[in-house]
Amino acid sequence: xxxxxxxxxxxxxxxxxxxxxxxxxxxxxxxxxVLGPNGTGKTSLIRIxxxxxxxxxxxxxxxxxxxxxRCHRIGYVPQQRIFDRDVVLRGxxxxxxxxxxxxxxxxRFHPEDRARVDAALAEVGAEAYADAPLGRLSGGEQQxxxxxxxxxxxxxxxxxxxxxxxxxxxHQRGVVDLLDARRESAGTPxxxxxxxxxxxxxxxxxxxxxxxxxxxIGTPDEVLTSETLTRLYGTEVDVLRVRGRVVVVGxxxxxxxxxxxxxx
Amino acid sequence: MFIQLLGYHxxxxxxxxxxxxxxxxxxxxVFVVARGMSFAxxxxxxxxxxxxxxxxxxxxxxxxxxxxxxxxxxxxxxxxSLRGRERDSAIGAVLAFxxxxxxxxxxxxxxxxxxxxxxLFGSIVAVSxxxxxxxxxxxxxxxxxxxxxxxxxxxSSVDPEIAAARGVPLRALSVAIFLLLALATAAAIxxxxxxxxxxxxxTPAAAAQRLTGRPTLALLLSIAIALVSTEGGILLSxxxxxxxxxxxxxxxxxxxxxxxxxxxxxxxxxxxxSSPPRRxxxxx
Numbered sequence: 271x272x273x274x275x276x277x278x279x280x281x282x283x284x285x286x287x288x289x290x291x292x293x294x295x296x297x298x299x300x301x302x303x304v305l306g307p308n309g310t311g312k313t314s315l316i317r318i319x320x321x322x323x324x325x326x327x328x329x330x331x332x333x334x335x336x337x338x339x340r341c342h343r344i345g346y347v348p349q350q351r352i353f354d355r356d357v358v359l360r361g362x363x364x365x366x367x368x369x370x371x372x373x374x375x376x377x378r379f380h381p382e383d384r385a386r387v388d389a390a391l392a393e394v395g396a397e398a399y400a401d402a403p404l405g406r407l408s409g410g411e412q413q414x415x416x417x418x419x420x421x422x423x424x425x426x427x428x429x430x431x432x433x434x435x436x437x438x439x440x441h442q443r444g445v446v447d448l449l450d451a452r453r454e455s456a457g458t459p460x461x462x463x464x465x466x467x468x469x470x471x472x473x474x475x476x477x478x479x480x481x482x483x484x485x486x487i488g489t490p491d492e493v494l495t496s497e498t499l500t501r502l503y504g505t506e507v508d509v510l511r512v513r514g515r516v517v518v519v520g521x522x523x524x525x526x527x528x529x530x531x532x533x534x
Numbered sequence: 535m536f537i538q539l540l541g542y543h544x545x546x547x548x549x550x551x552x553x554x555x556x557x558x559x560x561x562x563x564v565f566v567v568a569r570g571m572s573f574a575x576x577x578x579x580x581x582x583x584x585x586x587x588x589x590x591x592x593x594x595x596x597x598x599x600x601x602x603x604x605x606x607x608x609x610x611x612x613x614x615s616l617r618g619r620e621r622d623s624a625i626g627a628v629l630a631f632x633x634x635x636x637x638x639x640x641x642x643x644x645x646x647x648x649x650x651x652x653x654l655f656g657s658i659v660a661v662s663x664x665x666x667x668x669x670x671x672x673x674x675x676x677x678x679x680x681x682x683x684x685x686x687x688x689x690s691s692v693d694p695e696i697a698a699a700r701g702v703p704l705r706a707l708s709v710a711i712f713l714l715l716a717l718a719t720a721a722a723i724x725x726x727x728x729x730x731x732x733x734x735x736x737t738p739a740a741a742a743q744r745l746t747g748r749p750t751l752a753l754l755l756s757i758a759i760a761l762v763s764t765e766g767g768i769l770l771s772x773x774x775x776x777x778x779x780x781x782x783x784x785x786x787x788x789x790x791x792x793x794x795x796x797x798x799x800x801x802x803x804x805x806x807x808s809s810p811p812r813r814x815x816x817x818x
Contacts, residue, residue: 320699346699358568358743358752359692371689372700374682403747419696 272297273427273459279318279328281311288314289480292328294487296427298457301450303470303490306480307521312463315480316431319461320344333426345425345458347433347449350413355405361415362400365390368419390422391415394448410441417448428452428460434469442469467494468515490516539772544659548778551661552764554673555725555734560760561680562718563739564753565711568691572736573622574611574712577629578719579731581607584632586653586723587639596653597668600720607632608716612709656727656779658768665724672721679714687711688749725764726779733779734760737786741793759789 272295280290288311296302304312317323319330321337335341345368353359365387370377391400394414399407404415413433420428428449434442450473452458462470467477467490477493479486481502486493493499494516499507503521510517539545566575585603586596607628614624640650652660661669680687689697690707698704715735722731738759742752767782 321701322698340701344699346696348695348699351695353692356743357692358564358747358749360747363749364693367685367689367693368696368700371685371693371697372702373685376681376684401747405747 273333274319274461275329275331276319277329277331279315279330280326281314281318281323282326287483289485290327292478292485294476294478296459296461298459299453300475301453301460301462301470301473302476302478303467303474304461304463304478304480305465305467306485307465307482310480310482312480313431316346316429316461316463319427319429320346342426343423345420345423345428347413347416347420347428347430347445349432349435350409350416350437352409353404353407353412357403357405359404360401361396361404361407361411361418362387362391364404364415365400365418365422368422386422390418393421393452394418410437410444413437413441413445414448417445421448421452424456425458428458429463430460431463432465433462434464434466439469446470446473471514471516494518536773544661545768545772547661547663547666548658548768549765551666551669552658552725552768553761554666554669555722556760556764557757558673558676558718559722559731559734560738560757561753562676562711562715563735563760564742564749564756565680565687565691566715566735567739567743568688569711571711571715572732573625575715575719575732575735577611577625577632578604578607578712578716579723579728580629580636581632582716582720582723583653583728584636584639587636587643587650590643590645590649591639596649597665597720597724600653600723601672601717603632604716604720604723605713608712608719609709612712613705652727653723654727654729655777656723656725656730658725658771658778661724669721669724672717676714676717676721679710683707683710726782730779730783733783733786734764737783737790738763741786741790744790744793744797759786763789 274296276295277293279292281288282290294302304315306312314323318325319332319337321340330337332344333342337344366379366383369383369386391397394417396411396414396418399411404412407415416433430449433445437445446469449460449462453460464470467474471490474490476487477490479493479499479502481499484502486498486502494509496507496509499509499518499521505520505522507518507520510519566572582600582604585599585601585606587599588603589596589599610628611625614621643650686697686702687707687710689700690702690704694704718735719731722734726734739752739756741759742755745755746752763782763786766785767778770781771778
């Protein structure tokens with residue numbers, strides 16, 4: 271029984287089609303990487319899965335329920351955006367918002383809620399700076415707290431939208447490992463949007479590649495090949511494997527060339 | 535003389551009115567500062583002035599005019615729910631247009647000029663029993679609104695992206711905070727006047743923000759700072775016949791400066807203690 275079922279999904283803005291006839295199922299414990307150049311609808315797909323954007327056609331069902339009805343908790347890790355230095359919020363408060371920030375009133379902080387926040391903080395190793403003002407923390411520390419915020423409510427699925435952007439390599443690996451650990455321990459499936467597959471390559475089960483006007487889904491070995499990407503882009507594209515890393519050369523915007531530079 | 539004054543009914547009214555306005559402004563200010571809405575406060579209060587001037591011309595209570603003007607502009611700004619620079623320029627345009635009408639109304643109005651002056655700079659000593667009750671009701675409405683909306687309002691103020699993903703209705707909350715702000719501003723105008731509303735809505739919350747990273751503590755500190763400024767200002771103006779608004783702004787600004795100094799010295803200490811490499815990769 272799959273956790274997420276996407277069927278015949280299409281998204282159009284005016285006469286511009288971002289994607290169509292998109293279909294996949296996400297099983298428990300599965301990690302799906304969503305790849306592709308800018309402007310192909312990766313973030314829009316996440317917004318549809320969150321129930322924030324209405325697709326032009328097709329359906330999404332998460333544990334038997336459309337996402338806009340919000341029957342289930344969805345963990346969301348956004349692109350890292352540094353908090354204002356002045357924001358009146360500690361790491362602990364950020365995580366708590368993930369638990370009950372959407373409820374009315376002041377809310378009493380029950381001991382069991384406090385325990386869940388503490389557990390989430392411990393899970394991402396953020397106890398040391400949980401009580402420091404958020405704005406004074408580094409980007410990597412803030413992003414760890416983001417992961418804790420997504421995990422604290424025991425989500426049925428985790429959606430991560432470029433969560434590694436502007437993180438250094440150590441923190442990139444840290445964030446990937448945290449999501450991977452939750453996937454192992456609780457079987458929570460993960461949708462991971464990224465422009466660079468390499469930081470998650472070791473843990474990816476399947477890849478959804480969104481190219482302008484077409485898409486492909488399958489295991490990394492099926493999708494990340496010269497043949498598949500050449501077909502998707504309609505132009506000669508080479509996929510090279512260099513020391514266990516995937517390097518894509520020859521896409522129209524050459525946006526993957528930088529893969530070579532930020533190697534491990 | 536000072537002790538004698540404390541026995542007068544109008545002084546009691548002033549102190550109570552000041553307390554209501556301080557609590558309301560301090561509470562709403564926390565959200566205003568978190569959302570970067572200082573300029574909107576200014577616009578709402580100036581448009582409150584236009585409303586009051588219009589009410590004077592029509593011969594109705596200026597309080598009705600203040601409420602009408604600030605609620606109208608609060609509703610419009612809230613519905614637009616703009617962000618960043620677009621909000622900044624939109625508020626500027628609305629503010630200038632509304633003030634034009636304010637000037638017209640004041641020119642047309644044939645009554646006493648002091649009434650207009652009181653609107654601009656406040657007149658705490660002239661609070662009647664009816665006004666006090668009106669203030670208390672407006673204040674109760676705002677505080678109730680803040681209490682009911684507290685968590686989603688706070689969530690959408692500090693972390694709008696995740697709040698939206700959680701199903702928090704951002705636009706509805708934007709309208710709600712603007713309307714609550716309009717009510718709080720309309721209340722504060724009667725104490726410190728149109729031009730100095732910022733001293734009660736922004737300054738205490740901005741000072742509290744410097745002192746703590748705890749949201750609940752910041753809320754309480756902001757209210758406390760607003761209370762000390764208002765009540766202190768009223769008491770000082772009994773002892774020395776200078777404008778109450780002057781004392782209120784001076785006290786709240788002094789607390790703000792002190793808070794910045796405390797914050798700065800704490801930051802200096804922690805920079806001296808903490809090892810530099812941790813910060814190296816924090817800088818992007």
